[in-house]
Amino acid sequence: MIELQASDSHGLSAYESQPEGATAAVVIVQEIFGVNAHIRSVVDRYAALGYRAIAPAMFDRVELRPDGAFTELTYTPDGVAAGREIRQRLDWDDSVLDVAAAVDHVSQTGPVAVVGYCYGGSMAWLAASALPVAAAVGYYGAQAPTDFADRHPLIPTMLHFGALDSGIPLDSVTALAKRYPEVAVHVYDEADHGFNCDARSSYHARAAAVAQQRTNDFLNRHLSAAT
Numbered sequence: 001m002i003e004l005q006a007s008d009s010h011g012l013s014a015y016e017s018q019p020e021g022a023t024a025a026v027v028i029v030q031e032i033f034g035v036n037a038h039i040r041s042v043v044d045r046y047a048a049l050g051y052r053a054i055a056p057a058m059f060d061r062v063e064l065r066p067d068g069a070f071t072e073l074t075y076t077p078d079g080v081a082a083g084r085e086i087r088q089r090l091d092w093d094d095s096v097l098d099v100a101a102a103v104d105h106v107s108q109t110g111p112v113a114v115v116g117y118c119y120g121g122s123m124a125w126l127a128a129s130a131l132p133v134a135a136a137v138g139y140y141g142a143q144a145p146t147d148f149a150d151r152h153p154l155i156p157t158m159l160h161f162g163a164l165d166s167g168i169p170l171d172s173v174t175a176l177a178k179r180y181p182e183v184a185v186h187v188y189d190e191a192d193h194g195f196n197c198d199a200r201s202s203y204h205a206r207a208a209a210v211a212q213q214r215t216n217d218f219l220n221r222h223l224s225a226a227t
Contacts, residue, residue, distance in 0.1 A: 001070075004056060004105055006097040012060035013070060014102055015040050017047035018109075024223040025052040025106035026113050027133075029099060029120030031197070032083030034059050034071035038199040042117075049216065052109045056102040058119070062089040075200045087119050092126065092143075099123055100131055107132075111223045115215065116141065117196060121159070128153035135222040137215050140165055140193050145172035149179065156222045158184040160211045162191030162204070186214060 002016050015035050026046045030039045035057045046053040059071040063086050071086070073079040103112050111134035116124035121141025128136035129151040137158045138144055144159060145168065157180075161173050170187070177185040188195060188207035195204040196211060 002054075002105075004098075004101040006094075006101040008094070008097055010061065010094070010097070012057050012098055012101065014054050014056045014105075015043055015070070016052075016054040016106075017043050018052045019047050019050055022047075022050060022052040022109050024050075024110040024112070024134075024219075025054070026115055026219065027099060027102045027106065027127075028053060028055040029114060029116030029123045029127075030055060030058055031118035031120060031194070032087050033073040033075065033079060034083070036070070036072040036074075038197055039117075046115075051219075052106050054102050054106055056098050058090065058095055058098055058123075059086050061091075061094055061098065062086060075194075075197075083119075095123060096126055096130055099127055103127075103131055103133055111135075113137065113219050113223055115139075115219075118142075118194065122148065125153070125157070125159070126151060128155050128157045135219060137218065139196050139211070140168060142168045145169075145176035149176055153180065153183060156184075156218070157182075158215065158218050159186070160196070160214075161185070161187050162193055162195045162202075162207070163187050163189045164191060165193040167193055184214075184218065186211065 043053040113135040114127040121138035122143035124138035125144035191207035192202040194202040
């Protein structure tokens with residue numbers, strides 16, 4: 001755990017893993033369940049690939065724990081309800097500042113990418129149009145093809161969606177792909193929301209593996225090109 005400070009002086013915690021010799025970095029943006037054990041494992045997985053990796057605690061804006069620990073919610077109906085309630089209290093622009101704080105923290109390592117899941121997938125889409133990063137990857141971010149469809153990405157961007165995800169209309173995904181042909185949009189026929197998370201009942205191993213390989217190749221290509 002480390003501490004970050006956003007440009008508006010808000011302090012937030014983060015989970016970071018820094019392998020020796022890293023020359024690029026990845027900012028992992030959480031689901032609505034906080035920087036929980038799964039998100040920390042994602043940070044560690046990217047570190048194992050050689051990236052300096054960090055996950056800012058986005059919920060610290062409105063749900064700061066008195067003991068300084070991360071807000072961690074479970075993948076249960078109660079956890080979903082709690083996470084949605086906290087997320088609704090967050091301002092999207094303030095959240096961009098928190099991602100920016102993480103980007104700034106790791107930027108001395110080399111080019112930075114943002115990779116986000118669920119709520120974080122939408123944040124990755126916003127980062128692509130607002131932050132000085134080299135690439136962005138969003139997994140099933142509901143607001144990307146709906147509320148924020150007009151946020152034109154300024155950097156290489158990849159998006160992953162599940163065809164069975166009832167919370168993200170496929171016609172909006174299709175429209176986004178048509179609007180931004182330069183964005184790599186992938187839809188996985190047998191996958192639902194959260195298909196990449198191996199701690200959720202909606203985990204789909206094949207779709208997760210294909211999406212991860214595509215993401216790895218994408219990051220390797222664009223982070224290497226930015227050095």
